[in-house]
Amino acid sequence: MTTAPSPRADLFRTYYLCRLGRSDIQRVFSIASDGIPSAEVQVKTVHNDAEYTRSTLSDLIDGVVNAADYDDRIPWNNVYFSASDATESRRVYIAIFNKEVQVAFTGTDIIWSHGQNARIELFLGNRGAVRDPEAHSRTLKGVVTMLLLVGFWLAFSAISLFTESKYVTYANMVVFAAFMLFELWRLSSMLVRREASRTKIFYMQDLPQGSIWSRLETSAKILVLTLAVGAIAALAALISAWADVAGL
Incomplete structure (x- = not known):
């Protein structure tokens, strides 16, 4: 047996x-x-x-x-x-x-x-590991796609100044500039988290400690600052459109 x-x-x-x-x-x-x-x-x-x-x-x-x-x-x-x-x-x-x-x-x-x-x-x-290596990339691509769509809509709204009521057009620009500002902030946050959690294996020394910003590489810091400038530009467009609508 x-x-x-x-x-x-x-x-x-x-x-x-x-x-x-x-x-x-x-x-x-x-x-x-x-x-x-x-x-x-x-x-x-x-x-x-x-x-x-x-x-x-x-x-x-x-x-x-x-x-x-x-x-x-x-x-x-x-x-x-x-x-x-x-x-x-x-x-x-x-x-x-x-x-x-x-x-x-x-x-x-x-x-x-x-x-x-x-x-x-x-x-x-607890040290950043995930089982799906594409999860962050898919989310990031979704945010970038949304930004491109919103940017296209803003351009369309600007062109429509010559064919529609300016108040309707300005209202469109205000809404979508605000949405663009939010998406830029969300993209910046995601990029910072992604860069800070990028795979790093150090065999001979421990990982550097400190804030998320201090752990970012120079290229990542430049990218985040560029996005911040874009967010400020979107905010300026929002204020300008609101001023035009209000007749200031």
């Missing part, structure tokens, strides 16, 4: 937009291997065509930067973590790249696998 195979967990997740520094990565590895002897843990990477394997992230970093052929001009964009107990009832594999983090829990200890998976998902979620 054959024995039925034991049920196994086979969980695999991919996370995007993660913001992880060195201490965050160490924490991810610590959570993932909770319940597995440290002797069964491996951390490895491939850099400059050389493979390095150690038992901790700190030892791995030291091994890479102190290697004779280490070149800091070559991007370091991968770290692999694996751990399993003697019976392989608990196994975890984590791959960290510049754009995504892959996490897999397998083994016959189903409760442990699901519990650890939930802990990792919560931890990464």
